[in-house]
Amino acid sequence: MALSRAVLLVLFVVVGHAGLASGQSLTAEADVTAGHSTDDISSLATQLRAFGDLKAGVRFYLESAWARRSDKESDAFAAAYPYGGHFDVIETYGERLFTPGRGLVGIRAGRYRTPFGIAGRSDHAYAGFLRPPLIRYDDYFALSNTFLEHGADVIAGLPQLYVEASLGAPADVGDAKRRHGLDSVVRLQAYHGPLIVGLSRIWTQPTQPESFARGRAEFTGLDVRWMHDGVLVRGEWITGQPFDGTTTDGWYADLMLHRAAMGPVTAVMRVEQLNYNIASEYALHARRVTVGAKVRLPRGLTAQVNLLRQSGNLPVSRAIPVDLALTYSFRLH
Amino acid sequence: MRALMVAVGGILLLTTATRGLAAFDLVGTTRVGARVEPNAVVWLEAAAAPGRETRKVVLDQRNLTFSPHVLAVRAGATVEFPNRDRVFHNVFSFHDGKRFDLGMYPVGASRDVTFGTPGVSRIFCNIHPNMAAYVIAVDSGYFAASDASGRFQIAAVPAGTYVYHAWHPGGATLTGSATVDGETPLNVRWP
Numbered sequence: 001m002a003l004s005r006a007v008l009l010v011l012f013v014v015v016g017h018a019g020l021a022s023g024q025s026l027t028a029e030a031d032v033t034a035g036h037s038t039d040d041i042s043s044l045a046t047q048l049r050a051f052g053d054l055k056a057g058v059r060f061y062l063e064s065a066w067a068r069r070s071d072k073e074s075d076a077f078a079a080a081y082p083y084g085g086h087f088d089v090i091e092t093y094g095e096r097l098f099t100p101g102r103g104l105v106g107i108r109a110g111r112y113r114t115p116f117g118i119a120g121r122s123d124h125a126y127a128g129f130l131r132p133p134l135i136r137y138d139d140y141f142a143l144s145n146t147f148l149e150h151g152a153d154v155i156a157g158l159p160q161l162y163v164e165a166s167l168g169a170p171a172d173v174g175d176a177k178r179r180h181g182l183d184s185v186v187r188l189q190a191y192h193g194p195l196i197v198g199l200s201r202i203w204t205q206p207t208q209p210e211s212f213a214r215g216r217a218e219f220t221g222l223d224v225r226w227m228h229d230g231v232l233v234r235g236e237w238i239t240g241q242p243f244d245g246t247t248t249d250g251w252y253a254d255l256m257l258h259r260a261a262m263g264p265v266t267a268v269m270r271v272e273q274l275n276y277n278i279a280s281e282y283a284l285h286a287r288r289v290t291v292g293a294k295v296r297l298p299r300g301l302t303a304q305v306n307l308l309r310q311s312g313n314l315p316v317s318r319a320i321p322v323d324l325a326l327t328y329s330f331r332l333h
Numbered sequence: 334m335r336a337l338m339v340a341v342g343g344i345l346l347l348t349t350a351t352r353g354l355a356a357f358d359l360v361g362t363t364r365v366g367a368r369v370e371p372n373a374v375v376w377l378e379a380a381a382a383p384g385r386e387t388r389k390v391v392l393d394q395r396n397l398t399f400s401p402h403v404l405a406v407r408a409g410a411t412v413e414f415p416n417r418d419r420v421f422h423n424v425f426s427f428h429d430g431k432r433f434d435l436g437m438y439p440v441g442a443s444r445d446v447t448f449g450t451p452g453v454s455r456i457f458c459n460i461h462p463n464m465a466a467y468v469i470a471v472d473s474g475y476f477a478a479s480d481a482s483g484r485f486q487i488a489a490v491p492a493g494t495y496v497y498h499a500w501h502p503g504g505a506t507l508t509g510s511a512t513v514d515g516e517t518p519l520n521v522r523w524p
Binding site: 025027029051052053059095097099104106108120121122123126127155158159160162189191194196225227228229230232258260263266296300302329330331 | 396397398417419420421423425427432434436437438439440441442459460461462463
């Protein structure tokens with residue numbers, strides 16, 4: 001908590017003085033989002049970020065978020081941030097990149113999103129989908145987009161093929177917090193032309209209490225991105241165990257269409273499935289289809305709309321909810 | 334006597350030729366009203382201009398920002414768009430000027446775009462809404478973008494009088510006359 005307060009203080013000072021510090025390669029930006037879902041949920045969220053260069057090629061990144069929903073049961077609007085109604089420090093790290101010859105080496109230390117699969121803030125937040133994939137939500141016995149690491153992360157290789165390794169301890173925000181202990185992530189990423197493929201493996205702690213969940217959580221995942229002429233196809237498949245005696249597997253596939261003729265509109269579609277396999281009434285099997293759009297409006301505004309059709313035993317009130325959100329983004333230099 | 338006349342004539346010819354070939358840096362400022370305007374681009378109409386753009390032209394993606402914010406190039410130049418962030422970027426331009434979509438690419442990777450015809454291209458990242466930049470391709474070998482203090486310098490312009498054009502983000506293109514004599518600055522001001 002002391003760390004969170006300190007980081008928040010630094011962030012507010014940095015944001016407040018961003019204009020004065022522009023010569024030091026400092027940028028501050030904020031997003032404010034209001035949303036409503038026919039799941040009878042309204043939400044308000046804000047994120048503050050500051051990033052830039054320090055001396056000797058070291059970069060820093062600070063992000064804090066506050067968000068609140070009128071109801072916690074649904075996963076609406078929780079694409080990448082927690083909705084606990086209080087400020088959370090999200091990412092806070094320093095990093096440095098080296099490019100020896102054609103090679104690539106990067107070192108990051110601090111607090112950062114768990115580098116498993118498609119895990120970046122900008123991959124999920126306000127990208128057109130207002131909910132996280134089922135295999136990436138707090139309470140669904142898989143991974144969570146609000147998992148964070150306290151530790152160090154290294155990438156090494158070539159831009160075309162590199163390995164990433166993270167060693168640290170869980171530092172999650174949101175409802176599902178992993179238990180204390182060491183955890184590690186290894187990821188291999190390769191790209192050729194428009195195709196980007198990643199293979200990830202995580203050894204970590206369960207989110208459930210020890211009295212209920214023994215052993216460790218372990219997942220393996222395959223992620224793919226392919227893009228051509230304004231058509232992006234991406235997806236992830238994961239399998240593993242949230243704790244001993246159980247398994248979770250699932251996948252999602254996204255289609256994101258942003259052709260020149262579409263102007264400011266990006267059309268999106270997601271198909272996904274989740275299976276939490278346990279020999280009891282607690283098993284969770286769900287399918288969901290999402291169609292929607294993201295529209296870049298003038299003056300930093302972005303509108304998003306999602307129509308979902310879902311089945312299975314998800315804790316939601318409607319089979320066909322509609323989510324709407326309006327985001328205002330601005331940047332201070 | 335004849336030798337003297339030849340020598341004087343030669344000196345006169347040389348002086349005239351040298352004056353015709355004399356080149357100076359054209360310096361000046363760009364302002365909107367009283368405010369200094371960084372990121373403005375000024376270029377001269379000139380039939381005889383240096384050869385093709387051969388230098389490496391780069392529009393960086395670093396710290397979730399395009400750098401520079403305004404890039405001026407000669408029409409026909411190829412611009413590199415390297416990704417120096419550990420997140421993916423997706424550079425695109427769907428509005429005026431050159432239209433393209435480079436797709437997503439990771440840290441360390443780069444993509445090239447040739448800006449073949451003059452015009453202003455508005456550059457965005459489809460993943461990060463706060464990233465925006467301009468590439469302005471001009472049909473001239475004599476051009477420059479103004480710096481943070483609104484100053485610009487067009488190097489090695491043959492002496493003479495030129496028609497200039499000036500542009501800045503969100504503003505109209507101004508046209509006027511510029512004298513290049515090594516002494517007269519070009520101060521561009523939008524109302």
